[in-house]
Amino acid sequence: MYSYWKNNQLKIAPWIFLAPGILMFSLYVIFPIFQSVNLSFYQWDGLGAKTYIGAENYIELLDDEYFIVSLKNNVIWLVLYLLAVPAGLFAALFLNQTVRGIRIYKSIFFFPFVISQVVVGLVFSWFYDPSNGLLNIILEFFGFDTIAILAEEDYVTYGIIAAGLWPQTAYCMILYLTGLNSVDPEQIEAGRIDNARGWRMLWYVILPQLKPATFIAVVVTIIGALRSFDLIDIMTGGGPWGSSRVLAYYMYEKAFSEYGFRMGYGAAIAVVLLLIMMVYIATILYRLYQDEKGG
Amino acid sequence: MFPTPIERTKPSTQLLYKIALPISIIIWLLPLLAVALTSIRSGADINSGNYWGMPTSINFIENYTAVFTDSPLGYYILNSFKITIPTVIGAIVLSSLTGFALGVYRFKLNLFVFFMFVAGNFIPFQILMVPVRDLSLSLGLYNSVWGLVVFHIAFQTGFCTFFMRNFIRALPFELIEAARVEGVSEFKIFWHIVVPLMRPAMAALSVLIFTFIWNDYFWAIVLTQGAEAMPVTAGLNSLNGQWVYNQHLVSAGSIIAALPPVLMFFLMQKHFIAGLTLGAVK
Numbered sequence: 001m002y003s004y005w006k007n008n009q010l011k012i013a014p015w016i017f018l019a020p021g022i023l024m025f026s027l028y029v030i031f032p033i034f035q036s037v038n039l040s041f042y043q044w045d046g047l048g049a050k051t052y053i054g055a056e057n058y059i060e061l062l063d064d065e066y067f068i069v070s071l072k073n074n075v076i077w078l079v080l081y082l083l084a085v086p087a088g089l090f091a092a093l094f095l096n097q098t099v100r101g102i103r104i105y106k107s108i109f110f111f112p113f114v115i116s117q118v119v120v121g122l123v124f125s126w127f128y129d130p131s132n133g134l135l136n137i138i139l140e141f142f143g144f145d146t147i148a149i150l151a152e153e154d155y156v157t158y159g160i161i162a163a164g165l166w167p168q169t170a171y172c173m174i175l176y177l178t179g180l181n182s183v184d185p186e187q188i189e190a191g192r193i194d195n196a197r198g199w200r201m202l203w204y205v206i207l208p209q210l211k212p213a214t215f216i217a218v219v220v221t222i223i224g225a226l227r228s229f230d231l232i233d234i235m236t237g238g239g240p241w242g243s244s245r246v247l248a249y250y251m252y253e254k255a256f257s258e259y260g261f262r263m264g265y266g267a268a269i270a271v272v273l274l275l276i277m278m279v280y281i282a283t284i285l286y287r288l289y290q291d292e293k294g295g
Numbered sequence: 296m297f298p299t300p301i302e303r304t305k306p307s308t309q310l311l312y313k314i315a316l317p318i319s320i321i322i323w324l325l326p327l328l329a330v331a332l333t334s335i336r337s338g339a340d341i342n343s344g345n346y347w348g349m350p351t352s353i354n355f356i357e358n359y360t361a362v363f364t365d366s367p368l369g370y371y372i373l374n375s376f377k378i379t380i381p382t383v384i385g386a387i388v389l390s391s392l393t394g395f396a397l398g399v400y401r402f403k404l405n406l407f408v409f410f411m412f413v414a415g416n417f418i419p420f421q422i423l424m425v426p427v428r429d430l431s432l433s434l435g436l437y438n439s440v441w442g443l444v445v446f447h448i449a450f451q452t453g454f455c456t457f458f459m460r461n462f463i464r465a466l467p468f469e470l471i472e473a474a475r476v477e478g479v480s481e482f483k484i485f486w487h488i489v490v491p492l493m494r495p496a497m498a499a500l501s502v503l504i505f506t507f508i509w510n511d512y513f514w515a516i517v518l519t520q521g522a523e524a525m526p527v528t529a530g531l532n533s534l535n536g537q538w539v540y541n542q543h544l545v546s547a548g549s550i551i552a553a554l555p556p557v558l559m560f561f562l563m564q565k566h567f568i569a570g571l572t573l574g575a576v577k
Contacts (some may be wrong), residue, residue, distance in 0.1 A: 112323075116509070
């Protein structure tokens, strides 16, 4: 027994180290994915017996106008949320100086990312409040009409995204600040000698060196956009009239809230969301794989 | 350095920059400053709609005590700690083991297991929601602090493994080789050689996971019901529903709920940023 261990230590040891992690991760993450996919072919109220209904949940999705609205909002989120990347770059360029107290400024700019989305959501709902919110006070001050952003079907999603951009921009800024720190000073000097400055310097010399930071910023922003849930629940609960729902939120509503307990249908929505996400997950894995092969 | 260091620019630009800094910070934090201001107003001001005029009185101490005496927020905060601290410890223990296995040994399924952890970390929560809730119910963990802890540990293991594995990959491998030649067992190599070297990674992960879990809202509402095991995020939202006419108190509550991760960030800033920007530099 002991000699077997001695001879095969290098083969067995990794699996002993991996066992608890793999067990927990499989139980709570990997298996549930397959269970959800399976569930999406059933009708189930969460209590009684499950009935197999084939692809009916998916067929129903195609005719569900709320599903279409949620999907459309997901696209809007995805596109507008990406504004956090250039905004973060801009903030990082603004703060990449060495004047006195700049460290504190950087920390304070980063602040919104550290606080909970629940607090961000509450803070922005009050900010948008039609009667006492700061936004409308400012609008009035400059002579504009007041608007109840979160009560208007046409504005509500944009209002929530703006709230989401606040912490996300801070996150991208930190990524870029770290990236800027490691930009090769010799290349900058060489660029200066060649008379590259301002935008040209940024575009031709700096941005290519910031590629790793940009990649991460884009990935985490896309994933964040597709995961958006907290802000919607806190700020509008999907309203008015379901106009600010996204897939993640609609799924939750269908499965768990008083509107539903339709677990199978909810699971089908989640599968659609997973498929969209898979595009990005596959990109990340592909890149990791390339890195592994290279290194 | 890019952009050009401000010291090397014209004096007028320098002055402009020094004025722009504080102004931009105020605009950036405006929504939060508004809440901070509301949180020290009196109930009378709130009722009469005096949100932005001169406050009739400064009720800093009254409001911040009222949050603890008149609402269960203190209890929710305690729950948040009970959920967050064991999760941090559990996730770090598990991922030290998995990260070590994947970072040090070469075996066939290494990359497959690694990719499983990475991919799992990015999936949408909703695909896990129904099965995880059922699992918690059948394990008797639904609506308990431990139900959340166990799930969070399992899920965070994905990200933490990614982090730990990459960190271990960058350590000097000769140390391990040398120990093996000496006949040191793999467990002793892990415990006596690698774990001490992993401290910076553990510190970075602790602050990150603390913040992630403290701020979690989705799993809090999926895996708990009622006040018993509710953390402060979900608690704050329900408080906001009950205290519609006490915005000054909910504001104070928001500030309190935001404090622990903010303090964590300021105290451990270096580690926090190191963890968050992993991979942002080649």
